[in-house]
Every structure is written in C-alpha cells, then in structure tokens.
Amino acid sequence: MFDLPIPYRDELIYSVIARYGVYSLELSPKQLLYNLLGSKTFVAAVALQGHLQLLASHYQGNAKLTAEKLLKQYTLYPLYAPFVHPEIAQRVKNDLLSGNGCSAELQLGKAASVVKSPVYLKYCPRCLAMQLDKYKEWYWHRLWQAPGVVSCPVHGSLMQSAVHVHSLHKHVFSALNPSVLPAAVAEQLPAKFQRLAGYTQVLLDAPEVDIYPEQWSAFYRALATRLGLNHGKHIDHTGVSHIVHKYWSALGLSWLGLSIDDGVDSNWLKTLFRKHRKAFSYLQHLLVLQAFFDEHLDIAGLLTDVSKMGYSQEPGNQPAAPPHTVELAKRQNWQHAVARYGVKGARQSGFADLYIWLYRHDKFWLMAFNQAHTKQGIKRKPKVDWYQRDLAYVKRLIRLRNTLELSLEVPRLTKNWYFLHVNIPLSQIKQLERLPLCKLFFNKYCETIEEYQCRRIAVACINCVRHHHDYRSWRIQRLARLSKDRIRPITAELLGSVVTNEANEQIQKSTR
Numbered sequence: 119m120f121d122l123p124i125p126y127r128d129e130l131i132y133s134v135i136a137r138y139g140v141y142s143l144e145l146s147p148k149q150l151l152y153n154l155l156g157s158k159t160f161v162a163a164v165a166l167q168g169h170l171q172l173l174a175s176h177y178q179g180n181a182k183l184t185a186e187k188l189l190k191q192y193t194l195y196p197l198y199a200p201f202v203h204p205e206i207a208q209r210v211k212n213d214l215l216s217g218n219g220c221s222a223e224l225q226l227g228k229a230a231s232v233v234k235s236p237v238y239l240k241y242c243p244r245c246l247a248m249q250l251d252k253y254k255e256w257y258w259h260r261l262w263q264a265p266g267v268v269s270c271p272v273h274g275s276l277m278q279s280a281v282h283v284h285s286l287h288k289h290v291f292s293a294l295n296p297s298v299l300p301a302a303v304a305e306q307l308p309a310k311f312q313r314l315a316g317y318t319q320v321l322l323d324a325p326e327v328d329i330y331p332e333q334w335s336a337f338y339r340a341l342a343t344r345l346g347l348n349h350g351k352h353i354d355h356t357g358v359s360h361i362v363h364k365y366w367s368a369l370g371l372s373w374l375g376l377s378i379d380d381g382v383d384s385n386w387l388k389t390l391f392r393k394h395r396k397a398f399s400y401l402q403h404l405l406v407l408q409a410f411f412d413e414h415l416d417i418a419g420l421l422t423d424v425s426k427m428g429y430s431q432e433p434g435n436q437p438a439a440p441p442h443t444v445e446l447a448k449r450q451n452w453q454h455a456v457a458r459y460g461v462k463g464a465r466q467s468g469f470a471d472l473y474i475w476l477y478r479h480d481k482f483w484l485m486a487f488n489q490a491h492t493k494q495g496i497k498r499k500p501k502v503d504w505y506q507r508d509l510a511y512v513k514r515l516i517r518l519r520n521t522l523e524l525s526l527e528v529p530r531l532t533k534n535w536y537f538l539h540v541n542i543p544l545s546q547i548k549q550l551e552r553l554p555l556c557k558l559f560f561n562k563y564c565e566t567i568e569e570y571q572c573r574r575i576a577v578a579c580i581n582c583v584r585h586h587h588d589y590r591s592w593r594i595q596r597l598a599r600l601s602k603d604r605i606r607p608i609t610a611e612l613l614g615s616v617v618t619n620e621a622n623e624q625i626q627k628s629t630r
C-alpha cells in the first residue's frame with residue numbers, strides 16, 4: 119500500500135492524487151479513491167479540491183501539511199478569498215476542508231463570473247523539463263491552471279494539454295504524462311502576460327487577509343482620486359478605460375475574456391470603480407492594477423493595505439481615507455531627484471530613504487508618478503537645436519578672439535584652448551560636423567605648430583629690441599623656448615632671415 123505522495127512546490131492536490139494513482143497501479147478510479155479515502159464518491163476538482171482534512175490525515179504528524187496548509191499552498195483558493203466577502207471565504211474554506219467542495223465554486227461566484235475557467239489543463243514545456251531533471255517525474259503546477267494565466271512567469275507561453283478541467287469522468291485524476299501533451303510549439307507572448315502570471319503567483323503565495331466589499335469600493339474610489347481620474351466626486355470612467363485599453367489593447371482584453379464596451383454603462387470596469395455589489399475575479403483586479411502600476415505593483419502589500427482600510431457601512435457616506443500622509447515637499451524632492459537621475463538612478467543616488475518614506479506613506483502617488491515617468495523617459499529624447507547652439511558658441515568664440523587680437527603671449531590657440539576658455543563642454547569637439555560656424559572659426563583661427571613657433575619668434579624679437587640686444591640665433595631661440603630638434607623648417611627659415619637681415623643691417627651701419 120502506497121502513501122499519498124508529498125506535494126511538490128505549488129502542486130495541485132488534484133495532481134498529488136493523480137501521482138498516487140500512477141504509483142499504486144490501480145486502474146479503477148473508484149477503487150483508487152476507496153483505497154485512499156474509504157470513499158467512492160470523492161470528486162476530482164482541479165482548482166478547489168474538497169475533503170482536505172481527510173487527505174491531510176495521510177500526512178499525520180507533518181505540520182507543513184495540515185488541511186489548512188493544503189488549501190493555501192496546493193489549491194487555487196488564495197486567488198479567490200481576498201476578493202469575496204470574508205464570510206463567503208470562510209464558508210468556502212469550511213466546505214473544502216470537511217466537505218466535498220462542490221458548492222465552493224458557486225459560492226465564490228466563479229461559475230457565474232465573466233471570467234471563464236480554462237477548458238483544458240495547461241502546462242509549461244520548459245518547466246516540465248526542469249521538473250523531470252529535478253524530480254524525475256512531472257506534476258501539475260497550480261499557477262498554470264489559473265484563469266487568465268496564459269504564460270509561465272519565467273519561460274513564456276503555456277500550452278494546452280488534452281486533459282479536461284471538468285472531465286465527464288468526475289472521479290478521474292489525470293496525471294501529467296507524455297500521452298496528454300500535444301506536439302505543438304508554444305508561441306511567444308508579450309512580456310506583460312508573463313508579468314501577469316508573476317503577479318498571480320504572488321497572490322497565490324500572499325498571506326491570508328479579510329477584505330470586505332466596502333473596502334474594495336473605498337480603495338478604487340481613493341485610487342481614482344489619487345491618480346487624478348475623477349471629476350469631483352465622480353469617477354472619470356473614460357480616463358480609467360483609456361489607461362486599461364492602452365496597456366492591454368482591446369485585443370489583449372478580448373483574449374483574456376474581459377473585453378470592455380465603453381458604450382455599456384454596466385461594463386465590468388465601470389462597476390469595479392462603483393460600489394461593489396458583487397465580487398470581482400482576481401483577474402479583473404489584476405488587469406486594472408497592472409495597467410496602472412505595471413512593474414511597480416506590490417500586490418501583496420496592496421492586499422494588506424486594503425484589508426486595513428476604513429470604510430463606511432452606510433450608503434452615501436464618504437469612504438474614510440486609508441492611512442495616508444501627504445507631504446508636498448517630499449513629493450517635490452522625489453520629482454526633482456527623478457528628473458535628474460531617473461526612477462532607478464534616484465534610489466541609487468542618495469534618495470533611497472525618501473523613496474522608502476513615500477512608499478510607506480504615499481504609495482499610490484509614488485507608483486503612479488514613477489510609472490508615468492518611466493514611460494515618458496522611454497519616449498522623450500532630448501531635441502537639440504544645433505543651429506541655435508552653433509550660433510551661440512560661435513558668438514562666444516568671436517568675442518574671445520577679438521580680445522586676443524593684440525595679445526601675442528597667449529599659449530597656442532587650439533580648439534581645446536578655445537573650448538575651455540569659452541566654457542563649451544569638450545564633448546562638443548566631436549560634434550563639429552553639426553556646428554558648421556564653429557568649424558569655420560576653428561579653420562580660420564586655430565594655430566598650427568609652425569604659426570605658433572613663428573609667433574614666439576616675433577615675441578622674442580620684440581623682447582630683444584626692448585632690451586637692446588642684438589638678434590642672435592641662440593638668443594632668439596632661448597627667448598622663444600625653441601629647441602633645435604623641435605623647430606619646424608618654416609620657423610627655422612624665418613629665424614634665419616631675421617638673423618641675416620640684422621647682420622646685413624649691422625654691416626651696412628658699419629660701412630656707412
């Protein structure tokens with residue numbers, strides 16, 4: 119007789135029982151259930167398996183596998199509980215722990231929800247390869263079976279198996295094996311579907327919280343107000359719909375079975391932002407929240423925040439605001455920091471404390487601001503008006519040149535020297551093709567080495583005259599700081615003619 123296998127991480131209870139069937143080699147599904155549970159009426163349920171106390175009794179003494187833990191870690195119950203009235207969640211929990219769980223789906227409104235359950239069990243081919251490598255067998259991961267999850271958070275698209283979620287044979291637990299997998303190639307989906315799957319996994323792992331419908335109503339009202347999606351007391355439904363459509367696209371929404379018809383006053387998105395008279399699926403909540411916050415969404419933290427929100431039981435009363443502090447100066451500081459360093463850069467440039475403060479006290483504003491800024495950052499490219507820049511630079515250069523007209527003692531006039539002395543960033547030297555006026559200026563006024571050497575000879579000659587010295591080759595070279603090795607031919611020629619002229623003049627003077 120085999121024991122019920124220990125579940126792998128995030129394995130469905132359904133899958134654990136299916137593996138038990140494989141190990142025990144029992145071909146009759148009813149006999150299998152009788153051997154395991156002493157019952158032939160036990161019904162297979164993929165998302166929400168019942169009789170958990172009975173199943174947990176097989177793990178006697180294992181504190182990690184109590185009935186409650188089986189419910190939270192190995193069924194899809196955590197995806198539904200935070201989004202229905204806590205009393206309903208409690209009834210469903212009791213039903214799944216001690217009963218057959220048949221009414222669970224009805225109570226959760228799952229069957230009536232606009233979100234359709236998957237028809238076939240899904241799987242990720244690449245995760246299967248990893249499972250085989252690690253465990254030498256395959257199992258059904260619960261995340262794959264969540265409605266609306268079409269992608270593995272790590273690898274991309276999920277595939278449909280041949281196993282029906284609601285099999286006609288309600289006592290059959292189908293194991294994941296090659297015979298149920300079609301030979302097809304998974305197509306690659308946009309990254310946002312992968313992110314959605316990631317958030318679904320976070321929901322599955324999130325601590326249990328009680329959230330009342332009034333708290334959800336108050337949360338969405340407050341959210342719209344914080345994001346400026348309101349006209350006074352009224353929600354700007356068009357603005358909300360625009361953001362959700364822009365993020366998911368009409369096609370994406372229809373693909374997830376959650377199209378939004380803006381012309382219909384009772385479309386699900388509008389009712390989500392009104393008083394909650396019925397529960398919404400986790401998928402509806404996630405689609406909206408991900409469209410608003412994208413990669414900045416902290417869904418687990420958000421559930422905790424909403425569960426602590428105050429709310430008014432009386433219709434028409436103002437919903438009490440959640441714990442929330444606004445410090446405009448702190449918002450402004452963050453805006454300046456982001457403008458300078460970007461969202462990620464600001465946190466790494468000494469503004470991490472400010473970020474944490476805002477995250478704790480002003481989270482919705484922070485997330486919305488960061489989200490908007492990240493997107494703008496991608497689109498916005500600095501536009502340089504090169505003509506205006508060229509004109510401004512060349513004016514500065516010409517002014518400097520005019521002041522230098524009569525100064526012979528300045529260092530060699532190079533591009534670098536000009537740039538440094540008119541405060542133009544040196545990086546702009548590489549942009550000279552875009553600065554034609556500056557280029558013309560440099561062609562005209564920058565000195566070659568020869569020109570600079572000749573200027574130094576001129577200065578040296580002036581100094582000779584000033585101090586009544588004869589022009590001697592060695593003297594001029596020393597005054598002009600010119601070594602024989604470095605002197606250029608044309609400079610040497612000039613020096614030679616200066617000295618020769620002076621010698622001729624001396625001869626002429628002496629012969630007069």
Ligand SMILES: [Zn+2]
Pocket residue numbers: 242243244245246270271272273274
């Ligand atoms: Zn995967």
